[in-house]
Amino acid sequence: MAGTSQTPPEELGGGLNRDDRADSATETFVAHRNLLFTVAYELLGSAADAEDVLQETWLRWVGVDLDSVRDQRAYLVRITTRQALGRLRTLGRRKESYVGPWLPEPLLTAPDVAEDVELADSVSMAMLVVLETLTPTERAVFVLREVFDLDYDEIAEAVDKSPAAVRQIAHRARAHVAARRPRGVVSPAETRGALEAFQRAVETGDLQRLLDMLAPDVVLLGDGGGIKQAALAPVVGADRVVEVLGRIAATASLEPAQVNGHPALIVRFDGEIDGVMAVRIDDGLITGLYAVRNPEKLSRMEQETALRR
Structure with missing residues (x-):
């Protein structure tokens, strides 16, 4: 990544640098940035690693021929998922040598996150701890299906599995999470x-x-x-x-x-x-x-x- 001539939007954060040309690739990326961060964070439980994944996603996105992309949002989610899966496996090795219990990185969140009950449930500390018990592929399939409601074909492309395999993985992951998630809904x-x-x-x-x-x-x-x-x-x-x-x-x-x-x-x-x-x-x-x-x-x-x- 070092030495590339591509420069991401300022800190990959909201808003474009006015000196940079606001091309369609940049505009699309910025428009979906919060979604992509959420996908990466739910897969990794680490905001720092999620930011690194967004950097990697951006570098790949700017090299894509946009005319060949039918659904830019889905394509970006696919890139983010693939990058997060690779980092998730690396993170797993780091956790093996971690001192004491490993917990997700907490985020101070805005009130609108709590208003989206399904989103709030999916990023709660309790749920992220449960997601840690899944394999990387199970976690990706569960998050993309249950939280972001992607169809099985889209998920299959993101995790390099067949749609039939993804359905089986989703079923297994749902059962695993259901047995371990908090009982009932707490307001x-x-x-x-x-x-x-x-x-x-x-x-x-x-x-x-x-x-x-x-x-x-x-x-x-x-x-x-x-x-x-x-x-x-x-x-x-x-x-x-x-x-x-x-x-x-x-x-x-x-x-x-x-x-x-x-x-x-x-x-x-x-x-x-x-x-x-x-x-x-x-x-x-x-x-x-x-x-x-x-x-x-x-x-x-x-x-x-x-x-x-």
Whole structure:
């Protein structure tokens, strides 16, 4: 990629550099940028890697003969998916040597993401953790079919499989996700209410209240990436999780935020962002806590990220 004469739009972000010619390829790419980022992020769980995929997609897109492209949106999604699949396999090797649990990179999201219920569900921390249990191809097929509603022929071209094979993969992936995704639909208001009560309990040190909110088999996953202190294995059980949370209460402040389309808490120490905490709720109780402290994954918490289906 180094040495190419092609220059992408400014930071591949919204808006063209007025000194650059606004050709149709650039206009189309910018028009679909948020969609392409969302596809890449859902496949990778990493905003930094998703941005790299968009860079690679752009470099390939500007070399395409647009007159031969029937559906430019689908073609761009296909390029993005192929690039993301290659990076997903590399990311899998990196995760093998990752220190402690690996969690998706949290995104501070705009209110309109929460309004699109299906999109918000698909990018929630709980769902992205479930998607981590799929193979790369299963994940791509599931995301493209269930989230972006691509037809099987389009998905087949993106993942280099036959339409019949893609149907089988989709069926298998749906069953896998259904067995592991949160049970039932939890409204944003319910999640917000639970988090407000959770926040009060942590900040006041009301450990009994915390216990009452947690499922007996609740699991806390902490991602410090070997940079910040975090449990190197899942913390399982309400008593053990409360013990961990009790240590946070004395010095941290908690701030409500919209993260990955859902209510979550930003954890601050001395006013500085130290981490993000998201929850999974089943049957009215918190069954999962996802605490991201790795500073390399917190850069998207200062500015809202636009996502789109």
